[in-house]
Amino acid sequence: MTHRSFTAKDAALTINYIGFVFRTLTNEGYHSEALLKNTGLTEQAFIDPDFRCSFEQHQTFVKNAIHETRDPHLGPRMGARFNPINIGLPASAAMSSDIFSTALDTLKQFISLNFSIVSLDFYQQDEQLILHWQSAVDVSDIEYFVMGSCVAVTENLLALLLGESVVIEYAELAVPTPPGWEKFQSNINFDVRFDAPFNRLVLPAHYLTKPLAGTDPIVHQHMLRLCEKQLAESFYDEGIEAQVTRYIHRRHFHSVPIEETAAELGLSERSLRRQLSLSGSSYKTLIDDVRAARAKELLAISGLPISTIAYDLGFSDPSNFARSFKRWTALSPLEFRETRSARC
Template identity: 30%
Template sequence: MSQAAGMQVSRLTPSSVAEPDPRALAADIPPNVLVHLTELAARRGLSSDAWFAGLGLTRQQINDPSVRVSYRQARTLIGRGLKVLRDPALGLVVGSNETIGSFGLLGLAMMTSRNFGEAMSVGIENHKVCGSLLDVDFAVLDAQTVAVQAWPRFGEIELLPFLCEELFSSSLAIARELVGPKLVPVRMELTYPAPAYANEYARIFRCEVLFGAQYNRILVDTGWLAHPLPGYNPLTSRQALALCQQQLRGNASHDEIVGSVERLLRSQLREHPRLTEVARTLHLSERSLRRRLADSGRIFREIHDRVRAERALELLHAGQLSVAEIGNELGFSDPREFRRAFKRWTGMPPQSARRSMS
């Protein structure tokens, strides 16, 4: 995102963000931040199950690497978590506890980069793989200084401190893991007023922190960019980066109701759930569910078939079950019916698909 675009977002008025933005309903965000937040609650002996009420999502489901949530769902969960945990510096706590492993494939791509500058570029270009709730970009400020900048989505103001704290503290924790604890930012700038716990920023970032600034960004000396990384492996880095980009392409936006239906179908494929049963579980009438799916340009049968086809291909690739057993896993009592359905979905019989994967 350009600086001009970011400034346009920051000038939105409260009345302009009161109307829900359709993009905030797109279930295309990996729930990494939500996982860290709920795990922190668990370590403190608190249940987070109630945070998920009315969202078409459960605590268990966010541990599924294929699950994607909408910005609205993530925002609601974080807001509820803040109220329950009662920790004003919660974003700093969550972010500081993250490691390179918390970034999954992206962490591997960064760790095996040639140098710190390359790792920074990889991380920024692919930040959405890790479920970032802010838009992030890179800026060269002058010959001595570069910056990682963050921009709020949809005019978000209320959660901006938490989101910036989590993003910047986790980024710094990972940077220090890559090049060592001596890395100290040149300065940190934040657009919101100084909170009561501002001294925590100074303790974690160990640099000057300016509140009420024009941008949300962390500044780093360019001398660090050429710092070589001990884990450099060009082949591994390319492979991990290709998988990250594949994930980004797979995160095509779709309405959160579609995501809720998909999750429910995946968990109940053997029971062959009907539209009426899915609607009841989601606390909707059958008519309302049909209408909401239609608003997203989808129909229930198409979603059901795609979920079954994906699961069938996964099981065929695993190679542990027979075709009949796979059909049974997908709710087909007759193997012949499953074979016909699979050919309709993919254009080939199950055995041919299995051979093509071997």
């Protein structure tokens, strides 16, 4: 089957998680009509395993749910109640892995089968293991719901895999501190840092080699085959924004010409611009967002000189970098670094 990238208007997103949110809220007495208002979704859709919704429908449902519950923390609150077993085949394949790093590789490859709005990556940085969640489309209007849900679901999944209740050192979310956080933070078992460059979870790197209690090589291979089969039967690949972002990452966060990126993705420049426009984005916006996030990360967590960061990001000189960074953030690189240092 031919795969293609999806946009915000395509019926490409699985509804496992928002289906759980819908059932939970209706069981608590919230009216389905209010939750589904202007979504084009029906109650029947939430029990259809083959149903896919568009991101626009997903976003409208989430906004309705937050409005009806008057709970800005609905994402992490629901995520904490979501059983990670219900991630489905990817969770089963991960749980039967030999060691934790194999489980993470499995989730990285297949998590989109049932959580298609996000992708997962991980890497080791000194003594820390970084889990990096990235959205497949522009979720900026509901980013705290999406990434707060990811953090809470991941915490429960890690506890299930590793057999330990608290393994996360801290989380970073690329959103402002939400209203009422001071009261809600007692529900979280680790520190959460807001206004971060990326959405990440940080835990000790020694977990990578930890054997898993549920390891079973036969079950693992069987689950992998089922995941591969389901992935092969999927009509959609990852979102076009995610594909562009991934390529910019591979090109070391430089300002890659659009014609180069389009060729890499097997598209014409016109087609790439059109698909990004349908997703409510643009190539320049994506380039700026990705480079700004990387610049913030390097300024926040490294002691590299600002000039080195500028050259690493492909700028011809530090003054050009400083002008671009101020356009992105309204702060100079030095001001941003000093602000981050004052918070820590």
